Amino acid sequence: xxxxxxxxxxxxxxxxxxxxxxxxxxxxxxxxxxxxxxxxxxxxxxxxxxxxxxxxxxxxxxxxxxxxxxxxxxxxxxxxxxxxxxxxxxxxxxxxxxxxxxxxxxxxxxxxxxxxxxxxxxxxxxxxxxxxxxxxxxxxxxxxxxxxxxxxxxxxxxxxxxxxxxxxxxxxxxxxxxxxxxxxxxxxxxxxxxxxxxxxxxxxxxxxxxxxxxxxxxxxxxxxxxxxxxxxxxxxxxxxxxxxxxxxxxxxxxxxxxxxxxxxxxxxxxxxxx
Numbered sequence: 480x481x482x483x484x485x486x487x488x489x490x491x492x493x494x495x496x497x498x499x500x501x502x503x504x505x506x507x508x509x510x511x512x513x514x515x516x517x518x519x520x521x522x523x524x525x526x527x528x529x530x531x532x533x534x535x536x537x538x539x540x541x542x543x544x545x546x547x548x549x550x551x552x553x554x555x556x557x558x559x560x561x562x563x564x565x566x567x568x569x570x571x572x573x574x575x576x577x578x579x580x581x582x583x584x585x586x587x588x589x590x591x592x593x594x595x596x597x598x599x600x601x602x603x604x605x606x607x608x609x610x611x612x613x614x615x616x617x618x619x620x621x622x623x624x625x626x627x628x629x630x631x632x633x634x635x636x637x638x639x640x641x642x643x644x645x646x647x648x649x650x651x652x653x654x655x656x657x658x659x660x661x662x663x664x665x666x667x668x669x670x671x672x673x674x675x676x677x678x679x680x681x682x683x684x685x686x687x688x689x690x691x692x693x694x695x696x697x698x699x700x701x702x703x704x705x706x707x708x709x710x711x712x713x714x715x716x717x718x719x720x721x722x723x724x725x726x727x728x729x730x731x732x733x734x735x736x737x738x739x740x741x742x743x744x745x746x747x748x749x750x751x752x753x
Contacts, residue, residue, distance in 0.1 A: 484621060484644070487621075499615075503619070511602070515601055519598075522597060524597065529598075532588075539583050546575060594683070596684035603686050605668075607668050607693070610664045618645060627651040628654050678745075683744045699718075702716055
């Protein structure tokens with residue numbers, strides 16, 4: 480007999496069910512804001528600018544994440560319009576969130592005469608940290624899982640029993656792709672947090688470009704293992720295609736900026752507008 484899956488609802492506040500998914504996302508945002516403010520102060524960015532920017536970026540990111548997901552699942556949602564707003568059940572695409580948030584960051588920084596690259600460099604490591612934490616919301620909802628595997632394989636990974644039990648989905652044990660991506664993201668967070676404080680290592684903008692390179696590389700392979708991918712025509716996975724574009728684009732932009740702008744400031748130089 481297989482163990483019962485964990486309850487995706489953490490607790491109830493009267494008629495309102497508080498989902499673990501939301502708790503993980505909210506926790507990730509709070510930690511990310513705290514770390515970004517702390518680093519921003521060191522780089523000459525006023526904490527109020529980070530707070531104000533987040534107040535705009537967060538709702539836009541959530542809306543764009545849902546729109547992105549719904550667009551690529553339109554055959555289903557066109558027949559279930561009442562479910563479009565049910566983000567608490569999952570179904571938000573991180574790439575959609577990143578695109579929406581990036582637009583807000585660009586517009587906000589331009590309006591406040593803050594270096595866009597400096598701001599992105601400050602927040603990038605905390606974003607990938609938040610992504611790593613957020614994947615545990617997928618775990619609680621039993622989504623973002625991979626292909627069918629065996630109990631023997633999962634035990635060979637030395638996973639705790641609560642993860643193994645939660646990976647018994649739709650009558651089969653599944654690859655814990657949420658875990659693979661979470662660990663990849665958190666490793667990227669640790670690397671970026673340490674590398675960006677090495678003197679004359681990152682030029683302005685290269686922290687966020689390194690984040691894009693790291694995340695898109697890992698996401699490409701993890702996405703290939705998932706069974707719930709958003710698809711394009713011809714069976715092409717949307718996230719894999721976008722990962723390739725971002726990976727190549729970020730590397731090309733990093734090389735271009737190094738060659739084009741010989742006097743490009745280093746990350747540790749601060750937030751002077753350039």
